[in-house]
Amino acid sequence: MRLSLFFVSLIILLTNAQAQxxxxxxxxxxxxxxxxxxxxxxxxxxxAVFLLRNGKENVAVQLTANxxxxxxxxxxxxxxELFREQRTEAGVKRETLGELKCPDSWKGxxxxxxxxxxxxxxxxxxxxxxxxxPSLPAxxxxxxxxxxxxxxxxxxxxxxxxxAQSTVDVGLPLGSDIPLGLAVQRAGRWERILSxxxxxxxxxxxxxxxxxxxxxxxxxxxxKDLPEPPPEPASPAVALNHR
Numbered sequence: 001m002r003l004s005l006f007f008v009s010l011i012i013l014l015t016n017a018q019a020q021x022x023x024x025x026x027x028x029x030x031x032x033x034x035x036x037x038x039x040x041x042x043x044x045x046x047x048a049v050f051l052l053r054n055g056k057e058n059v060a061v062q063l064t065a066n067x068x069x070x071x072x073x074x075x076x077x078x079x080x081e082l083f084r085e086q087r088t089e090a091g092v093k094r095e096t097l098g099e100l101k102c103p104d105s106w107k108g109x110x111x112x113x114x115x116x117x118x119x120x121x122x123x124x125x126x127x128x129x130x131x132x133x134p135s136l137p138a139x140x141x142x143x144x145x146x147x148x149x150x151x152x153x154x155x156x157x158x159x160x161x162x163x164a165q166s167t168v169d170v171g172l173p174l175g176s177d178i179p180l181g182l183a184v185q186r187a188g189r190w191e192r193i194l195s196x197x198x199x200x201x202x203x204x205x206x207x208x209x210x211x212x213x214x215x216x217x218x219x220x221x222x223x224k225d226l227p228e229p230p231p232e233p234a235s236p237a238v239a240l241n242h243r
Contacts, residue, residue: 024055028108028131028227029074035065036115036214048113048124050082050097058085063113071227078104082122097122108132108227112146115214129209133226136205140169146211147184147218153208154181176200182210184218193218201225 035045045065051058055075063069074080079099086093098121102109110131113124129144136142143160144167145151151162156173159181172178182194193210207223 024075024077025107026073026075027106029072029080029111030109030131030227031061031063031069031111031113031126032209032221033063033065033067033069033113034211034213034219034221046115046123049084050122051084052076052080052082052100078102095121098126100126100128102128103130106130106132107229108135110223112209112211112221114211127211129207131207131223131227133203133205133228136207136226137169138204139172141172141178141180141206141208142167142169143182143208144210146209148212150185151210152183152185152190155179172200172204178206180208180222182208182220184210191218194220198222198224203228 031048033045033048048061048063050061052061053059053076054072059072061069061072079101081099082097084095084097086095098119100111106128108131110129112127112129114127115123116125117123119125127146141155143151143153143162145162145164148164150164153160153162153168153170155170156175156179157171160168160170162168176199177197178200179197180194181192183190183192185191198206201224203224203226205226207226209221209223211219211221213219
């Protein structure tokens with residue numbers, strides 16, 4: 001009898017553990033709203049506001065133009081459903097606005113948000129970029145050329161060619177200041193779009209996102225702080241040794 005009760009208790013414990021374990025893996029999620037104006041618009045940068053379901057709760061997202069959103073520890077399913085809710089006399093009305101897709105293997109995702117007036121429900125485009133520190137080697141800058149034109153990049157060493165719609169990891173030079181130079185090739189000629197230097201980030205790695213603006217200008221966004229994995233919990237043996 002006692003043995004039967006033991007096995008029943010064990011089955012209940014295992015069932016509860018499975019029920020409490022998250023069905024979807026956790027990933028870091030954030031947005032960058034690249035604000036830009038369009039002709040004949042009164043509102044230069046309209047509000048980017050929506051809801052998404054994170055695990056068992058709805059999260060309100062409100063993006064500020066030309067800024068990063070706060071990072072979100074996302075535990076919901078893929079693709080990510082965007083929606084809005086309105087309270088009516090009959091209750092809460094839910095309206096689906098769209099979906100965000102990214103590779104399931106990514107543990108960190110940055111969505112670049114740009115204007116798309118053709119979409120009446122949510123007038124934005126969402127472009128996913130991997131945003132995870134372990135995916136980038138130390139002492140490197142990852143340059144993502146999202147333009148339909150080739151780029152040339154220089155970070156203190158020789159120039160590096162980056163084809164249109166491609167990504168290249170470039171080594172960083174020694175020293176506290178990192179020189180950065182970018183040029184784009186359009187209409188058969190090279191145009192310098194960036195010439196500066198930045199203080200070496202604490203992570204010793206960074207990302208440069210290069211993409212065209214609505215007016216045709218080339219925008220460069222420097223990402224210095226890539227999400228890191230949470231620290232590993234101390235093992236019970238280590239915890240006991242520190243008592």
